[in-house]
Amino acid sequence: MSTAHTIRNIGILAHVDAGKTTLTEHMLYLSGSTRAAGSVDKGTSLSDVLDVEKKRGISVRSAALSFTWRDAQINLIDTPGHVDFSAEVERALRVLDGAVLVLSAVEGIQAQSEPIWSALEAINIPTLFFINKVDRMGADWAAVVAALQNEFSTDVLPVDSVQNEGDNGAVLVDGWADPAPALVERIAEVDDALLEAYLEGQTPSVEALRAALAAATRRRGLFPVLLGSAKNALGTDRLLDAIVDYLPPAGRDREGPESAVVFRIDHDEKVGRIAGVRVFRGCLKPRDSVWNATAEREEKITQVKRSLLNKLEDAPRVEAGDIGFLCGLPEVKIGDVLGDPEPVPETYALSEPLLSVQVNARDEAQHAALAAALQQLASEDPHLDFRWYPEERELHLRIMGVIQTEIVTEVLRTRFDIEADFSAPTVVYKETPAGSGHGAESYTMPKPCWAIVRYLIEPGAPGSGIVYASEVSVDEIKLKYQREIEGHIGQAFGQGIKGWEVTDLKVTLVDGSDHVLHSRPGNFILATNIAVLKGLQETETILLEPMLAYRIAAPVEHVGKVTSDIIEMRGTFEPAELSDGHFVLCGRLPLATSMDYAIRLGALTAGRAKLSLRFDGYDPCPPGEGVVRPYKGICPLDRAKYILKMRGAITEATRS
Numbered sequence: 001m002s003t004a005h006t007i008r009n010i011g012i013l014a015h016v017d018a019g020k021t022t023l024t025e026h027m028l029y030l031s032g033s034t035r036a037a038g039s040v041d042k043g044t045s046l047s048d049v050l051d052v053e054k055k056r057g058i059s060v061r062s063a064a065l066s067f068t069w070r071d072a073q074i075n076l077i078d079t080p081g082h083v084d085f086s087a088e089v090e091r092a093l094r095v096l097d098g099a100v101l102v103l104s105a106v107e108g109i110q111a112q113s114e115p116i117w118s119a120l121e122a123i124n125i126p127t128l129f130f131i132n133k134v135d136r137m138g139a140d141w142a143a144v145v146a147a148l149q150n151e152f153s154t155d156v157l158p159v160d161s162v163q164n165e166g167d168n169g170a171v172l173v174d175g176w177a178d179p180a181p182a183l184v185e186r187i188a189e190v191d192d193a194l195l196e197a198y199l200e201g202q203t204p205s206v207e208a209l210r211a212a213l214a215a216a217t218r219r220r221g222l223f224p225v226l227l228g229s230a231k232n233a234l235g236t237d238r239l240l241d242a243i244v245d246y247l248p249p250a251g252r253d254r255e256g257p258e259s260a261v262v263f264r265i266d267h268d269e270k271v272g273r274i275a276g277v278r279v280f281r282g283c284l285k286p287r288d289s290v291w292n293a294t295a296e297r298e299e300k301i302t303q304v305k306r307s308l309l310n311k312l313e314d315a316p317r318v319e320a321g322d323i324g325f326l327c328g329l330p331e332v333k334i335g336d337v338l339g340d341p342e343p344v345p346e347t348y349a350l351s352e353p354l355l356s357v358q359v360n361a362r363d364e365a366q367h368a369a370l371a372a373a374l375q376q377l378a379s380e381d382p383h384l385d386f387r388w389y390p391e392e393r394e395l396h397l398r399i400m401g402v403i404q405t406e407i408v409t410e411v412l413r414t415r416f417d418i419e420a421d422f423s424a425p426t427v428v429y430k431e432t433p434a435g436s437g438h439g440a441e442s443y444t445m446p447k448p449c450w451a452i453v454r455y456l457i458e459p460g461a462p463g464s465g466i467v468y469a470s471e472v473s474v475d476e477i478k479l480k481y482q483r484e485i486e487g488h489i490g491q492a493f494g495q496g497i498k499g500w501e502v503t504d505l506k507v508t509l510v511d512g513s514d515h516v517l518h519s520r521p522g523n524f525i526l527a528t529n530i531a532v533l534k535g536l537q538e539t540e541t542i543l544l545e546p547m548l549a550y551r552i553a554a555p556v557e558h559v560g561k562v563t564s565d566i567i568e569m570r571g572t573f574e575p576a577e578l579s580d581g582h583f584v585l586c587g588r589l590p591l592a593t594s595m596d597y598a599i600r601l602g603a604l605t606a607g608r609a610k611l612s613l614r615f616d617g618y619d620p621c622p623p624g625e626g627v628v629r630p631y632k633g634i635c636p637l638d639r640a641k642y643i644l645k646m647r648g649a650i651t652e653a654t655r656s
């Protein structure tokens, strides 16, 4: 194991092309982990997600890279920058001690920088900025800092500066060599003792200033800005120093009860599923049994590995504060908590897959194999929410964006040897009851069976989900059947009368009975499915559509065209803010009308607009808009046929 005294789990985050991969390569090189820095442009980079992915399938996708700098072990958790992979960014964020947000000195704040910043803010992660590409023509790091202070936080603080900016001969000017009064003042402001001394006319030492800056950075009071050119290895050493000096070390309580979270799943042909974990407390070893608190089962670890330059090597243990890889957990999923959940930070939903696509095997004979492959992928990544509708021979996945379909296509090809095509994505709608109503079902024939239920369905507040209650005593319906109903009720609302998941409602079991002789397990599930759909027919439902909150910044001459576009897309906006030749417009847009808006806006403004979008809940769809689809599978309202099918499925299951 490493001899390092402390560990930093760091995420390097950026909009695509800001230079994240190039920067990572240089850090590895400087730390002595590689003999030469790989190059993105020559295709020799070690850490590049897509490059690696292309060559070897998903098995080594963005592995965590570990190296030492001074007396610290740094675990770099490489996170993909494209918006379609935000689910991965979100998972990675949960295990970070600190983050480096990389920006280009030429392009400045870009579309993806903003949601990343909001996420870091929401989960309170200390952050450094690295403004890259100061060598490139058009670089203006001071303008980028001004934009950061203006749009992100007034606590963004640069220390160094650049000479010969925009030229290959650009060099850094060390801000600590002779600290500018403005820098001293800004740091003194966040440290009472320093401020007092400063006001009394004393000049604080550089050590004192750096210590105060570190303390402020760790509590997100200040956000230091580093400058450089990753391509020319300029500023990389100072960034590494800043990571060790300013970002907080991981807690290393090795003694307490173990606690870890799974933040990635890899697949290896030989050992099967490999779970990437961050350990928050205790220690995990081969042959340990550990409680999976999310899945509520005992797991048995067979091997522990650590990641060294994209290769996994056997390790005797993984300890608190560190990242490790566990084998022998065949059912484990991303997001599972192992051991005590208490020290594990909450998840933060950066985004939700709001699009649905249909997947087809190019060779019809591979339909079942494709279904099995998708099942496997979805069990590794629950976000994919795989649905198989055998009657329609349809396979559906949830995705973040179209780029993700390219990745899944590639994985299906390399890992499963299946050629698959994806349909154009459709928005994922939901339904909610339009009013109150009852739904009842008496399932008493053909014997043996008995389940009588009556439900009251009422509308709930937006975002409230499904709230269930029972007014029926356990003398009428035995506790075990009531538990069966309660456990199943969410699924019963999985598809409503418009073909979408039904949500934001209260459902109350108001009447019913079991039969001491005839009732069987599963009878109440069947009756509930029928009663719920009958109830929804009575309440009728309103279609809900996903909404996005947007922020657009662009030169003021485009304001008229942009606002009329927004109106055309059924969007809303707040009064535009104007400042030096630019306007900023904020508001909400339906996803359905704005799927390709980033491209259209780019074309409209010759690429001079900045757009950020984030999911902002579901709203009722105006009449005539949205998509109503036929029920997938046999509809419970087709009662006789449905009962026949459900009974068939049960006998089949008991036979096998």
Ligand code: GDP
Binding pocket: 014, 015, 016, 017, 018, 019, 020, 021, 022, 023, 040, 041, 081, 132, 133, 134, 135, 136, 228, 229, 230, 231, 232
């Ligand atoms: P990523 O998408 O954020 O991983 O960015 P890459 O590291 O792949 O870099 C994108 C492009 O920018 C590549 O062509 C790099 O060679 C180039 N690049 C990266 N860093 C610098 C830099 O500091 N200066 C200049 N001029 N180009 C850079």
Ligand code: MG
Binding pocket: 017, 020, 021, 022, 048, 049
């Ligand atoms: Mg990259």
